[in-house]
Amino acid sequence: MESPVQHGILRNMKWLLSRMRYAWRLLLTAFYRPFFKSFGEGSMVYGKIHLFAGKKVTIGRNSTLNVGVMINASAEVVIGDYVRISPFVLINACGLDYTKFRDEREHTESPINIRDGVWIGSGAIINPGVTIGEDSVVAAGAVVVADVPARAIVGGVPAKVIKEI
Structure with a gap:
């Protein structure tokens, strides 16, 4: 059983660690902010992310990007307000035209729009040209290849x- 002194020390250590974690997030956010076209007030980066062509990415207010998120913004990517993007999500605005033979394939680019209040689960993949409607949830590991209606939960490969x- 811990003494009142030990309990107080543990409580203070927990408080200190939580403040250090918050300070680290603020530092990461300040580092990544200039690489985006726009980065909304109150939005945070929670760990190392991978960003390609970041000047085509707009982040709304009070949104979060978690560790390992990868955004390939060959085309415009718009992320709304209050969006939660979980660890290791891939948002990819480019691909290959698979309808042509291998020597004739060309890169394609299509914008991605993630509306307000969306939550994207860990490891999900968001493909080019997709719009995810307001207040929707994308399940962990889902592969989104088509538009998601507002206020829907989607999951699976391909996401339904x-x-x-």
Whole structure:
């Protein structure tokens, strides 16, 4: 059993660690902010992210990008307000035209729009040309290849509507 002194020390250590973690997030956010076209007030970066052509990425207010998020913004990527992007999500605005033979394939680019209040689960993949509607949830590991309606939960490969909210 811990003494009142030990309890107080542990409580203070937990508080200190939480403040250090918050300071680290602020530092990361300040580092990444200039690489975006626009980075909304209150939005945070929670770990190392990978950003390609970041000047085509707009982040709304109070959104979060977690560790390992990769954004390939060959075309415009718009992330709304209050969006939560979990660890290791891939947002890819480019691909290959698979309808042509291998020697004739060309890179394609299509914008991605993630509307307000969306939550994207860990390891999800968002493909080119997709719009994810307001207040929707993309399940962990889902591969989004088509538009997601507002207030829907989608999951699977390819992602399909599981439930309307």
